[in-house]
Amino acid sequence: MTDLATTTTTSLNKFEKFKAQKDGLAVKAEIEKFASVGWEAMDETDRDHRLKWVGVFFRPVTPGKFMMRMRIPNGILSCEQMRVLAEVIQRYGDDGNADLTTRQNIQLRGIRIEDLPEIFKKLRAVDLTSVQSGMDNVRNITGDPVAGLDADELFDTRELVQQIQNMITSQGEGNPEFTNLPRKFNIAITGGRDNSVHAEINDLAFVPAFKEVEGARISEQGAEEEMTFSSPIFGFNVIVGGFFSAKRCEAAVPLNVWVPPEDVVALCRAVLEVFRDHGLRANRQKARLMWLIDEWGLEKFRAEVEKQFGKSLIRAAARDEIDWEKRDHVGVYKQKQPGLNYVGLHIPVGRLFAEDMFEIARLAEVYGSGEIRLTVEQNLIIPNIADSLLESLLTEPVLNKFSINPTLLTRSLVSCTGAQFCNFALIETKNRALETVKALEAEVELTRPVRIHWTGCPNSCGQPQVADIGLMGTKVRKNGKTLEGVDIYMGGKVGKEAQLGTCVTKGIPCEDLIPVLQELLISHFGARLREPATV
Incomplete structure (x- = not known):
């Protein structure tokens, strides 16, 4: 170290x-x-x-x-x-x-x-921890929100994610081995087909892939051992280096490595140790993992990880299994367990108050198994609801606030904290995002969801680069006054063939934003103006 x-x-x-x-x-x-x-x-x-x-x-x-x-x-x-x-x-x-x-x-x-x-x-x-959740530490480890529930999943990510958390935080008590990274570090594991964790924006991510592994492999003791499989076995292709920052945004790149599930935790450790010991520290703006990969080249980085891993790494599978469009899990869905369902509730811009949380806990306990799941879209899922209880759950008054069938713009709305609570934010986001969507839905009709993401500053906590329309807070000048405004991003794609969007328009005052967004929805997403109400 x-x-x-x-x-x-x-x-x-x-x-x-x-x-x-x-x-x-x-x-x-x-x-x-x-x-x-x-x-x-x-x-x-x-x-x-x-x-x-x-x-x-x-x-x-x-x-x-x-x-x-x-x-x-x-x-x-x-x-x-x-x-x-x-x-x-x-x-x-x-x-x-x-x-x-x-x-x-x-x-x-x-x-x-x-x-x-x-x-x-x-x-x-109640076995909760907040340790190592900020500054130069590994942030919350993401996995499939319907892990263990989805009949089409390839791997249940829950145990692996917990094992990685335990390794990094020493069972939630804090682990000095990983409390001094050059900068923050994001890890994601997906076992489904729709990339529900947005793997491409993580420093280290594991995506499902099948691999035929034959021939010699170096064992942990340094000896060659023959491994021959008659059919492909399941594991993960590894991608590295994805991140958002004020200076630079990059999608993760293939490391050309495939690992079986039992090697995932060890590989996480090896990558973190290489980053910890060799990551750039002089300039905070160039201290994320991708900057080290740029300086070394991918082959040298891979070689250093292999050395730290302690055995030879297997080359990546030719293709991964991310072949579905992204799901948002809002609504009612059958689980793979017969007679059980999960229900995804839309939480407007992710904001909850104490009374909301008590009520959600009650729903999970009365109708489900007491479990609650969170998604990267700032929504939540209540799983394990019996068919016989489903109709009763859907009549609960709280579902008027946290809908299972929100309107098409509201459904995919994401927002960072904004200036109300964050000193980095240049504009207010959450309240404005809700007001803007309400105004737009009064003016236009859509036939499909459009993902609008708000972020208050270039740190991109609201991830505008993955959105259909991304709005990044900035300050603008209008009529000699400084106002809150946004830069507009477009072209982000999630799910299969995910890609980051780019900035298409700079410096739109927030007070002028609604007609600009209305035109984008009409010209790019098939929206149409609502007919005037007849008297």
């Missing part, structure tokens, strides 16, 4: 300097002290940066009210866990809410530093 203590501090940027002085995870032992002295008396580096290693984020736009980011591997949690999260934000009144994220995760808002010891106690009691 790179020893930053031996590196001259003058060669380090400010983030590497404070990481060299004190590991971020060290603040885990200081939570009681922070709660006692209060946020204003804390060391600024601890408050503004190191707290992120335990998932707590200082937000200058809401001083004294912190955000807490959980780790929800594969987006799966129990009704009991959901209730605890609801209890945490319930005490903060209007300031307390939760956001579902584009990584199948939950962020809690309104948190006060003096409550952290009790909050962490509550989380531990």
